[in-house]
Amino acid sequence: MADSQFEVKVIPTKEEYARLVEVLWAANFNPYxxxxxxxxxxxxxxxxxxxxxxxxxTEVRWNASQKSPFSHLIYVIDKATGEVAGGCEWFIFRENPFPNGPQPIKCTWYPEGTERAEYAERMLSQAFFPRQCWFQRPHAGVNAMGVHPNYRRRGVGRLLMEWGHERIDPLGYESFIEGSPIGRWLYEEYGYRRVMGLHIDFDEPNPSDEWSRLVHECKPPGILLLWRPPRGEWTEKVPPGPWAVTDLTFK
Ligand SMILES: CC(C)(COP(=O)(O)OP(=O)(O)OC[C@H]1O[C@@H](n2cnc3c(N)ncnc32)[C@H](O)[C@@H]1OP(=O)(O)O)[C@@H](O)C(=O)NCCC(=O)NCCS
Structure with missing residues (x-):
């Protein structure tokens, strides 16, 4: 059984997080x-x-996580070898994370004013706009999920999902993921359903060469917005999407 070979842990230090970063880069270049x-x-x-x-x-993401009381960086260790098999970030927002409504997301890893920074900001601001509009209430989410290619289809992704659900289900929190087509099947197994597909708009009237290159190399496939009602229970009381939740007694 996969569970006995692996253990899930909260990442204790930046040095340990650097080991997960290695895995996340390998995961996201295979496939690209x-x-x-x-x-x-x-x-x-x-x-x-x-x-x-x-x-x-490592520096940017570890520091961002340390600043947020709602961010939990976790990884899965292969107990036999000590290797990091995969990991992710769980957000468990115990209060409304967007009291000022939707805000643009800043890119801090490319120099301000460069087209690469603008491209990243445009992508993130659009991808997280629905969450910022719909979830002005306590809720959860999963970000940056990745499993090393050598460890795929052995239940590591499941362990990462279960870590979060064990914590949010007693609280009755909804969960939401800006997912990719690759992660979709894993998430659906845990009661997430696609409520919308999102196309990121990068169109520019007279794009520079650099902008055209970025659109070519970095254009995402459609982003799937996946929603899981409290405890993943889809009953007749559950509204068609998080945008329709005006009364949390539907739980
Ligand atoms: C998505 C990802 C995290 C899944 O990790 P994993 O450890 O291989 O997933 P698990 O072994 O726990 O899979 C659990 C179930 O999810 C589904 N699943 C996972 N990967 C799948 C795939 N490639 N195709 C179809 N179903 C898949 C299956 O139902 C699987 O159960 P099964 O193996 O018994 O059939 C991994 O493929 C990955 O890192 N991909 C690259 C990065 C990425 O796209 N991350 C998602 C961002 S939203």
């Missing part, structure tokens, strides 16, 4: 995930570039 390359720093493709970029990625 255009969203990942837009929203993580990529300054080149030599081994030196990779080492520098992963170090910056």
């Amino acid at each position: 995930n255009p969203i990942f390359t837009a929203v993580h720093p990529i300054s080149g493709h030599t081994p030196e570039d990779r080492a520098r970029d992963k170090a910056l990625d």
Whole structure:
């Protein structure tokens, strides 16, 4: 059984998080995930570039998580080898995370004013706009899920999902994921359903060469907005989507 071979842990230090970053980069280059390359720093493709970029990625994301009381970085360890098999970030918002309504999301890993920063901001701001509009209430979410290619289809993704559901189900929280087609089947197994597909709009009237290159290399496939009502229970009381939840007694 997969569960006995692996253990799920909260990541204790930045050094340990750096090990997960290695895995997330491997996961997102196999197969190539255009969203990942837009929203993580990529300054080149030599081994030196990779080492520098992963170090910056570790720094930015670890620091952001440390600042948020709602962010939980977790990973799955192979008990036999000590290797990191996969990991993700769970958000468990115990209060309304968007009291000021939807806000643009800033890119801090590319220099301000560059087209790469603008491209990442446009992608993230559009991808997270529905969540910011619909979930102005306590809820949960999963971000940056990845399992190393060598460990796929062995239940590691399931363990990562279960860690969060064990914590949010007693609280009766809804959960929401801006998912990719690859993650979809895992999420659906846990009671998430697609409520909408999202197309990110990068159109520009007179795009520069750099903008056209970014659109070519980093254009995401449709983003699937997946919603799980409290405890994943789809009853006749559940509204058609989170936008229709005006009364939390539907739980
Ligand atoms: C998506 C991902 C995290 C799944 O991790 P995993 O550890 O392989 O998933 P599990 O072994 O726990 O799979 C559980 C179930 O999910 C479904 N599933 C997972 N991967 C699937 C795939 N490629 N195709 C179809 N169903 C899949 C299956 O129902 C599977 O059960 P089964 O293997 O008994 O049939 C992994 O493929 C990955 O890292 N992909 C690249 C990064 C990525 O796209 N992340 C998602 C961002 S939204």
